[in-house]
Amino acid sequence: MDDRPSNSDRATPPPIRIAVDAMGGDAGPAIMVEAASIALAGNPRLTIVLFGDEVRIGAELSRFPKLVNRVEVRHAPHVISGEDKPSQAIRRAKDSSMGLAIAAVKAGEVGATVSAGNTGALMAMSKLALRTMPGIDRPALAALLPTLGDNDLVxxxxxxxxxxxxxxxxxxxxxGAAYARTVMGLQRPRVRLLNIGTEELKGTEELRDAAQALRDAVDLPLQFDGFIEGDRLGRGEADVIVTDGFSGNIALKTIEGTARFVADLLKRAFTSSVRSKIGFLISRPATELLRHHLDPNNHNGAVFLGLNGIVVKSHGGASAQGVANAISVAVKLVEADITRLVTDDLASVRAPVIAGIVK
Known part of the structure; x- marks a missing residue:
């Protein structure tokens, strides 16, 4: 007799609900609804709740009739603009598309929210509504970046x-290590601290103390490899690179600016003469690979880690495919239960570090 479970006996993966701020981003509902259609086509268990102006959302949904049974629309009378200060955004949280999408996470109605709106406002409202996890003093904004290695970089x-x-x-x-385990499937991500040199005595006291604490925390599911300098960020020598928000933002903007510089330089070089244009046609497969690798839409979806809920930030100018990628990131984090992963990992850090002996 065959004792193997039948298909009907096997547990069916639970459905996933993701909130989307349909008014966020440069193009608003036009891009966000199209992104929802792409994300839904790739995941039959997914349902999306769109928050925003129901008339404008409805007009865009008319282009995608197959979404009717898999999309829910919730009206929000106000939109947080890119110029709104966090304090202004917080006052409008109860009736804005961004605020209501975050509130849905807090209420447990959705597993995560995705917004392409004002980053400062999104962080402020998320922190106020969701609060930080136990054992976490401050949430951090993390993103995936391309490298020359086998994996992306957190x-x-x-x-x-x-x-x-x-x-x-x-x-x-x-x-960051828990995030890398979730989105890249790594058992022990290689973690390094961004510094002005790789020697143990380089950098600020905070960096040196953090490095020592990570060396001592031998039970963590990560491999701490010390310091790394800025010119090695894209070499594939680490899976997670940690720094403060000031240095991290400068590093990110520098990487993005360099990518645009290289793309523009190639475009100028290939259009400078007839011979260059012929060279472009010959090398087009290679240049297309480069363009794909540097396209921020393919790595879209920064995450606010450390909150009691999942919030994913999309680029404001992302394409529909880029926003769909951000939704996919949110789905992965829900499936992996990233909040539980971080909580369990924090428990593995030796008590003196968490207690604040390392200052």
Whole structure:
């Protein structure tokens, strides 16, 4: 007799609900609804709740009739603009598309929220509504970046905290490693601290103390490899790079600016003469590969780690495919239960570090 479970006996993966701020981003509902259609086509268990102006959202949904049974629309009368200060955004949280999408996470109605809106406002409202996890002093903004290695790179913090002590950096390392395990499937991500040199005596006291704490925390599911300099960020020598938000934001903007510089330089070179244009046609497969590798839409979806809920930030100018990628990041974090992962990992850090002996 065959004792193997039948298909009907096997547990069916639970459905996933993701909130989307349909008014965020440069193009608003036009891009966000199209992104929802792409994300839904790739995941039959997914349902998306769109928050925003129901008339404008409805007009865009008319282009995608197959979404009717898999999309829910919730009206929000106000939109947080790119010019709104965090304090202004917080006052409008109860009736704005961004605020209501975050509130849905807090209420447990959705597993995560995705927004392409004002980053400062999104962070402020998320912190106020969701609060930080136990054992985490400050949330951090993390993103995936391309490298020459086999895996992408998790870089954090990218601007949520301009000043950080050693305790913050250790917590960022734990959260970043948990994120790398989730989105890249790595059992022991290689973690390094961004510094002005690789020697143990280089850098600030906070960096040196954080490095020592991570060396001592031998039970963590990560491999701490010391310091790394800025010119090695894209070489594939680390899976997670940790820094304060001030340095991290500068590093991110420098990487993005360099990528645009290289793309523009190639475009100028290939259009400078007839011979160059012929050379472009010959080398087009290679240049297309480069363009794909540097396209920020393919790595879209920064995450606020350390909150009691999942919030994913999309680029404001992302394409529909880029926003769909951000939704996919949110789905992965929900499936992996990233909050539980971080909580368990923090428990593995030796008590003196968490207690604040490392200052």
């Amino acid at each position: 870089l954090l913090d990218l601007g949520a905290n301009t000043e950080c002590d050693a305790r913050n950096l250790v917590q960022f390392a734990v959260m």
